[in-house]
Amino acid sequence: MVAVAVLGLATGSSAQLQYGFYNGKCGANDVEAVVQSVVRARFARDAPIVAYLLRMQFHECAVNGCDGGLLIDGPGTEKTAVPNLSVKGYDLIADVKAELERQCPGVVSCSDIQILATRDAVALAGGQPYAVRTGRRDRRQSRASDVVLPAPESTAAQSVAFFGNLGLSPFDTVLLLGAHTVGVTHCSVIKNSRLYQYGGRAGVTDPALDPYYAFVYKTWVCPNTAASDNNIVFLDDQWSALRLDNNYYKLLQSNRGVLPADQNLYGDWSTRWIVDLLANSDLFPSIFPQALIKLGEVNVLTGAQGEIRKVCSNFN
Numbered sequence: 519m520v521a522v523a524v525l526g527l528a529t530g531s532s533a534q535l536q537y538g539f540y541n542g543k544c545g546a547n548d549v550e551a552v553v554q555s556v557v558r559a560r561f562a563r564d565a566p567i568v569a570y571l572l573r574m575q576f577h578e579c580a581v582n583g584c585d586g587g588l589l590i591d592g593p594g595t596e597k598t599a600v601p602n603l604s605v606k607g608y609d610l611i612a613d614v615k616a617e618l619e620r621q622c623p624g625v626v627s628c629s630d631i632q633i634l635a636t637r638d639a640v641a642l643a644g645g646q647p648y649a650v651r652t653g654r655r656d657r658r659q660s661r662a663s664d665v666v667l668p669a670p671e672s673t674a675a676q677s678v679a680f681f682g683n684l685g686l687s688p689f690d691t692v693l694l695l696g697a698h699t700v701g702v703t704h705c706s707v708i709k710n711s712r713l714y715q716y717g718g719r720a721g722v723t724d725p726a727l728d729p730y731y732a733f734v735y736k737t738w739v740c741p742n743t744a745a746s747d748n749n750i751v752f753l754d755d756q757w758s759a760l761r762l763d764n765n766y767y768k769l770l771q772s773n774r775g776v777l778p779a780d781q782n783l784y785g786d787w788s789t790r791w792i793v794d795l796l797a798n799s800d801l802f803p804s805i806f807p808q809a810l811i812k813l814g815e816v817n818v819l820t821g822a823q824g825e826i827r828k829v830c831s832n833f834n
Contacts, residue, residue, distance in 0.1 A: 534820035535651035539630075544622035550634055552621065556614045557638040565760045568643040569700040570607035571636040575813065576694065577605055578632060580684060581665050583817025585657035585824065586629040591831040592660075599665035608831070610635060615830045628830035629654040633814045640807065643700060645762040648807035650814060655824035658833050670703070671711050672779040674786035684816050686809065692783055692792040693809035696802055698753040699766035703776060705740035706747040711778050714742050726781055728773040751776055762806065767797035 540549035560567050578588040581596060588596045589611060596602060611631055618626045630652045641647040668680050681691040709715075713736055716724040723732050740746050753776045758765040766780075770793050775781030783789045796802045825834050 535653045535815060535818065537649055537651050539652040540626060543625050544618070547621045549618065549622075549626055552617055553614050553631060553634040554638045556610070556617060557635050558642065560610055560613075561639060561642045565643070566700070566702075567607060567610060568639040568760070568762070569697075569702065570605075571610070571632075571639045572697040572700065572810075574605055574607050574611075575632060575636045575810070576697070577602055577665075577667065578629075579813050579816045580667060580680075582657065582659070583819075584629050584633060584654060584814055585659075585817070585819055586627065586632070586654075586827065586830065587657055587660040587664075589628055589632075589830040590660035590833065594662050595660040596662055596665050597660070599662040601665055601667045611830055615827075619828065624826050624828065627654050627656050627824075627826050629656050629818070631830070636810065636814075637807075640762060640810065643760065643762045644803055645806055646804040648811065650811060653820050655819040655821070656827045656830075657819055657824045668779060670707050670777045670779055672782070674782045674789045677779055677783070678789065684813070686812055688789060689792055690809040690812055692789055692796065693802070693806050694813060695780060695783065696764075696766055696796065696806055698777070698780060699762055699764075700759060701753040702750050702759070703753060704747065705749045705751060708735070708751060708776060709740055709742070709747070712776075713740060724778070726773055726778075726785060731774050753777065753780070762803055764796050764800070764802040767793050767802070771797050 543549070557567070574588065578584055578586070581587065588602060588605065589608065590597060597605070611628065614631050614635060615628060618631070633650055633654070634652070637648060637650050668677055672680070677695065678688045678691050681694065686694070712724040712727055713732065714721065714723070716722045735751070736742070739751060740749060752759045754766050754769065769775055770781060770784040773781065775784065784793050827834055
């Protein structure tokens with residue numbers, strides 16, 4: 519049996535985060551219950567909100583930490599950087615914030631709302647419920663020039679190095695990329711890198727992609743025409759795309775990963791064993807939250823730092 523490390527206490531500013539930080543700070547109202555209620559209602563009519571929030575948390579916390587910077591509107595903000603142009607779910611965060619401002623103005627940060635909303639969505643999609651510490655503050659900074667994120671073509675070593683700079687382990691890296699079990703991309707992202715110009719050679723398909731899958735993509739999903747660029751490609755089998763399960767890892771074992779960065783996890787011996795462990799067990803739904811918790815505590819502001827925004831899309 520393989521042992522899986524359990525999270526330890528955070529250090530630095532994240533050590534000031536607390537379980538139940540908002541208890542008694544919103545009158546008789548339960549802050550976390552308010553967030554959960556809004557997320558549950560949205561999930562009931564729009565299940566892909568899980569993928570939106572997972573992607574938002576990654577794009578948020580991987581740039582200057584979990585500080586609400588991605589939520590700010592305006593020219594030159596993080597939201598305007600090319601990797602963030604397709605991020606969705608801002609309206610849900612705004613809805614939660616509006617309700618909490620109605621019940622207890624100036625109490626709950628936008629950065630905490632992001633983390634709580636993602637937590638609740640993960641549980642609704644089949645992940646194990648988990649507790650998160652709160653008490654984050656919102657940073658008064660948001661710059662598009664700060665946004666540097668892994669590319670869809672990243673090697674396993676590059677992915678591990680990126681997350682390592684955030685204080686996460688190789689195991690965490692493979693767990694976090696498992697969020698793609700509920701994700702999608704577009705044909706424009708994989709046409710050149712996997713289907714038609716692998717290695718910069720015209721007409722060449724990535725030999726690491728299962729030939730049958732390649733045939734299906736090239737024939738029906740992403741034909742080699744400009745009109746197909748915006749077609750949706752599920753990063754997991756369509757029948758499994760709304761559930762947090764380990765099918766993503768099983769696809770990697772079969773050379774059916776969609777993004778090069780995903781399939782590269784199985785092509786590198788340093789991460790292949792992790793993929794095998796998660797594919798061949800039922801561990802993923804229960805330990806995926808461990809990596810999300812660690813990601814959610816990257817470089818947070820606490821105490822008197824930053825601010826509690828009145829509106830998540832604008833500084834006070």
